[in-house]
Amino acid sequence: MSLSMTDIMLWSASLVLHCALLAVLFLRSRVRKYPVFASLIGFELLQTTVLFIFSHRYSAWAYFYAYWCCAFIDYVFQVFLVFEIARDVLRVNDTWLPEMRTVFVRWAVGGTLLSLFLCLTLQSHGSSRIDLWQMRVNLFTSILTGELFLSLCFAINRLGLPWNTQGMRLGQGLTVWIVAANFGDIVYAATATRSNLVIIDHLRMSVYLGLLLFWIAVFSFPKREFGLPPAHQVDELSKRLKESRYNHR
Amino acid sequence: MTSLNALECLVVCMVTMLLWQQTKITMRSSLSWEELLSALEPVAMANIAHLALEYSHPAFFPLRTEVDRRWQMVGGARGLWKIRSNAQILFTLAACAEHWVPQASRSLASSIRGDALALRSLTAKLLILRILRPFPRATPVGVERAASLYLRQIETLSSLFKYGPSGSQHIFEVIIWHPV
Numbered sequence: 001m002s003l004s005m006t007d008i009m010l011w012s013a014s015l016v017l018h019c020a021l022l023a024v025l026f027l028r029s030r031v032r033k034y035p036v037f038a039s040l041i042g043f044e045l046l047q048t049t050v051l052f053i054f055s056h057r058y059s060a061w062a063y064f065y066a067y068w069c070c071a072f073i074d075y076v077f078q079v080f081l082v083f084e085i086a087r088d089v090l091r092v093n094d095t096w097l098p099e100m101r102t103v104f105v106r107w108a109v110g111g112t113l114l115s116l117f118l119c120l121t122l123q124s125h126g127s128s129r130i131d132l133w134q135m136r137v138n139l140f141t142s143i144l145t146g147e148l149f150l151s152l153c154f155a156i157n158r159l160g161l162p163w164n165t166q167g168m169r170l171g172q173g174l175t176v177w178i179v180a181a182n183f184g185d186i187v188y189a190a191t192a193t194r195s196n197l198v199i200i201d202h203l204r205m206s207v208y209l210g211l212l213l214f215w216i217a218v219f220s221f222p223k224r225e226f227g228l229p230p231a232h233q234v235d236e237l238s239k240r241l242k243e244s245r246y247n248h249r
Numbered sequence: 250m251t252s253l254n255a256l257e258c259l260v261v262c263m264v265t266m267l268l269w270q271q272t273k274i275t276m277r278s279s280l281s282w283e284e285l286l287s288a289l290e291p292v293a294m295a296n297i298a299h300l301a302l303e304y305s306h307p308a309f310f311p312l313r314t315e316v317d318r319r320w321q322m323v324g325g326a327r328g329l330w331k332i333r334s335n336a337q338i339l340f341t342l343a344a345c346a347e348h349w350v351p352q353a354s355r356s357l358a359s360s361i362r363g364d365a366l367a368l369r370s371l372t373a374k375l376l377i378l379r380i381l382r383p384f385p386r387a388t389p390v391g392v393e394r395a396a397s398l399y400l401r402q403i404e405t406l407s408s409l410f411k412y413g414p415s416g417s418q419h420i421f422e423v424i425i426w427h428p429v
Contacts, residue, residue: 099362111263118256139256146263153270159362160277160340168278175271182260189253 010205011052017212018045024219030166036084037170040077047074075141081174082148088167089156103155111147115140122189135189142181149174169218173211180207277341289338290331292399296322297332301397319392326379329392332399333372339402340365346409361405368398 022041025031031038047070054066090100119140122132149171184200280288300319303310314322323329340362347358375391 097362098359099366115256115259118259122253122256143256143260143263146260146267150263150267150270153267153274157270157273157277158366159344160337160365161344168274172271172275175267178267179264182264186257186260189256 006202010202010209011048013209014205014212015045015048017209017216018048021212021216021219024216028219028222030219034084034088034170036077036080040074040081043073043077078141078145079148082145082152085149085167085171085174086152086155088170089161090152090159097159099159100155103158104151107151107154108148111151112144115143115147119143135185139185139189142178142185146178146182149178166218170215173215173218176207177211180204285338285341289335292328292331292335293322293324296324297396298400300393301400304393304397314393316390316392323392323396326376329372329375329395332395333369336365336368336372336399336402339406343402343406343409346406346412350409350412357405357409361402361409364398364402364405368395368402371395371398 018041022038022045025034025038025041051063051066051070054063058066086100086104090097090104119136122136122139153171181204184204188197188200300314300322303313307313323332343358343361343365350358371391372395375395
C-alpha cells in the first residue's frame with residue numbers, strides 16, 4: 001500500500017503530538033482524574049503505530065481488518081469519554097445528581113433512535129455494498145457521539161452547573177471534533193467518491209492535530225476550580241459590590 | 250436520497266445546538282464571583298416575602314391580597330423576569346456551595362435545584378399568559394407561588410452558605426438580602 005508524502009507527515013506529526021499529550025497528562029497527574037481520556041490518547045498512539053506497520057508490511061486485507069478493529073475500539077473509547085466528562089460535571093461529592101437523569105437520558109435515547117433509523121434507510125447510488133455500510137456506520141457513530149454530548153450539554157445548562165476549566169476545554173475540543181467528523185461524513189455520503197474520501201481524511205486529520213495541540217496547551221496549565229475567593233478577598237469583594245450597587249441606583 | 254437530506258438537516262441542527270450550548274457553558278463558567286453576584290438584580294424583597302408568607306400560611310392571612318395587586322407587588326412582568334434571572338444565579342451559587350456542605354445537608358442543595366426548575370417553568374407560564382392574554386382583562390394567578398419558591402431558594406442558600414469558608418455568610422447576606 002503506497003503512502004503519499006502528506007500521509008507520512010500527518011502520521012508522524014500525530015505520533016509526536018500523542019506522545020507529548022500523554023507526557024503532559026502524566027506529568028500534571030491528570031491521569032487519575034481523566035483515565036478514559038488518557039487511555040484514549042494511549043490507544044491512539046498504539047493505533048497509529050500498528051496501522052503504519054500494517055500498511056507497510058502486510059496485505060491490503062490485513063490492513064482493512066486491523067483498521068476496522070482499531071476503529072471499533074476507538075469508538076468505544078469515544079463514547080466512554082462522553083460519560084467521563086458527564087461524571088466530571090454531573091457528579092458532585094461522588095454522587096450523581098438525580099435531576100440529570102431525565103434530561104440526559106431522554107435526549108440521548110431519542111436522538112439515538114432517530115439517527116439509527118435515518119442511517120439504516122440511507123441509500124447511495126453507484127457505491128458498493130461495503131462502501132455503503134462504511135458510510136452508514138461512520139455517520140451513525142459520529143451522530144451518536146454528537147447526540148450524547150449534546151444531551152450532556154443540555155443537562156449542564158439546565159442544571160446551571162459550573163465547570164472547571166480543564167473539563168470544559170476537554171468538552172470544547174470534543175465539540176470541534178464532533179463537528180468535523182459529522183461534516184466530513186455528510187460530505188462523503190453526499191459525494192461518495194474515493195478521491196474525496198482522501199481529501200476529507202486529510203482535513204479531518206489536520207483538525208485532530210490542531211485539537212491535540214490545544215489539549216496539550218490546556219493540560220500544561222494548572223486548573224482553576226470554581227470556588228469562593230480566599231477569606232481576605234471576600235470582605236473587599238462585598239464592599240466593592242455594595243458600592244457598585246448603590247452607585248448604580 | 251431523502252434520508253440523506255434528513256440526515257443533513259439532523260447534523261446541521263445538532264451542530265448548531267451543540268455550539269450554542271457550548272457557548273452558554275463557556276460564558277457561565279468564565280464568570281468570576283464578582284461578575285456573578287453583580288448580575289443579581291434588585292427585586293422587591295419585602296413584597297416577595299409578604300406574598301410568600303401569605304401563600305404558605307393561609308391560616309394567618311385570611312384576607313388575601315387581590316390578584317392585580319399581587320402582580321404589581323412583584324413589579325409586574327419586569328419584576329417577574331428579574332426574579333427568574335436571579336433564580337438562575339442562585340442556582341449556580343447553590344451548585345458551588347454543594348462542594349463544601351456536609352453529607353447531611355446535600356438534600357438542601359438538591360431542593361434548591363428542584364425549586365429553581367419549578368420557578369423557571371412557572372415564571373415562563375405566567376409571562377406567556379400575561380403577554381398573550383387569552384382571557385381579556387385577566388391577570389395570571391400564581392405570582393404568590395413564584396414568590397414563595399424564590400424566598401425558599403434564598404433561605405435554603407443562606408443555610409448552605411453557613412458551611413462555606415469564613416466570610417461567605419457575610420457576603421451572602423450583604424448581597425442577597427438587599428432591601429429596595
